[in-house]
Amino acid sequence: MEAMVESLSALAHPQRLEIFRLLMRRYPDAVSAGEIAAILDVPGSTLSVYLSSLRHAGLLSQTRQGRSLLYRADVNRAAKVIGYLRDDCCRGRPEMCASPDTLSEKESAVGDTPFSVLFICTGNSARSIIAETILRDHAGDRFTAYSAGTKPRSELNPFAVALLEGKGHDVSGSRAKTVAEFQGPDAPKLDFVFTVCDRAANEECPPWPGQPISGHWGMVDPVTATGTEAEKKLAFQQTYAGLRNRIAVFTALPLDSLDRKSLQRAVDDIGDTEIAR
Known part of the structure; x- marks a missing residue:
């Protein structure tokens, strides 16, 4: 107490x-x-x-x-505080305190495939676009990939576009989007929301409808790279490799069988790696 x-x-x-x-x-x-x-x-x-x-x-x-x-x-302490409020303070009135996510922790944390994943960065011109493209092209029919920015730019970063096209990705339909497109009543239901830049994670954001699993996979911003053109291209290559590795680990998870707690822990572990940071 x-x-x-x-x-x-x-x-x-x-x-x-x-x-x-x-x-x-x-x-x-x-x-x-x-x-x-x-x-x-x-x-x-x-x-x-x-x-x-x-x-x-x-x-x-x-x-x-x-x-x-x-x-x-x-x-862990945060979970104990929440658990105390739910289990002790709400004793006798579970219907007022329990959400669908807490009624049965052994149930799968996400819905039926394809799983919907949203990647967020500030400008939605490089990192989140790269992540969306990798997941869309390498994860088959199991995932529907989206990306958005908290302050989206008017056009995609040319180095990001050249990198993706050079690796055989089709980015002709890609565009910078605002997170508001994914928060309205007509927005797609999201199973996962990942921030891939620290600035986006620092910003206040309203709760996502349906309480999707969220994670922070912060990556160094390749747009800020200085030096020669070759050095700038290398920064984008490193970002691509880091996101590809994280996405490969994520898509290998047994999403259908993990409960919410286990899945959240796995997502956090992926973000805790030092890949391209």
Whole structure:
């Protein structure tokens, strides 16, 4: 009981809750204090107090990398807090607290094939387009792939287009799209939503209808690569390889038989790899 009170008290503050929500969106990434301060516009001294409170409540872990302190959400503690609210506080009224996803954790977490997957980055001009194309062309009929941007560009990145065409992909029908296209009443039902850039994961986003499995597979932005044309092309090649490897692991999962908890853990494990970061 005492541990639950401490965790709930730590979250009962607007900015501490905002920090925790950001780190949950970025999970499994560990994010530096400086980056958190910049994203949320919180003074460093104030942020230090908030992070200490969240750590003391068991909601965050802290590691050191060189001279930087990195923070990561503790999803196990988050699950315990949610479980406490559901199982203890809702005792006697399960119909008010249980969602379809919690009624039977042994049921498959996703619907019938094909599984619908949405990849999100900021501009929807490179990383998410590459991921959509790889899944669409290499996963057969098991998946329907989409991509979108939180602030989509007007056209696709020419290096991304040249890379995909050079690998035999048809991108003639590809275009930059906004996430709003996938959030309305006529939007396709999504089984999975993956952010593939940190900036998109940092942004507030309304809950997805149907509560699809979500994950953060942050990749270095090849668009920011500098140097010669060959060096820029190499950055896009590395992004393609990293996304292809992650998608290969994802599509090999036994999606029909995994419950939601197991599937979420598998998706997080894929995002926790250091491929092309």
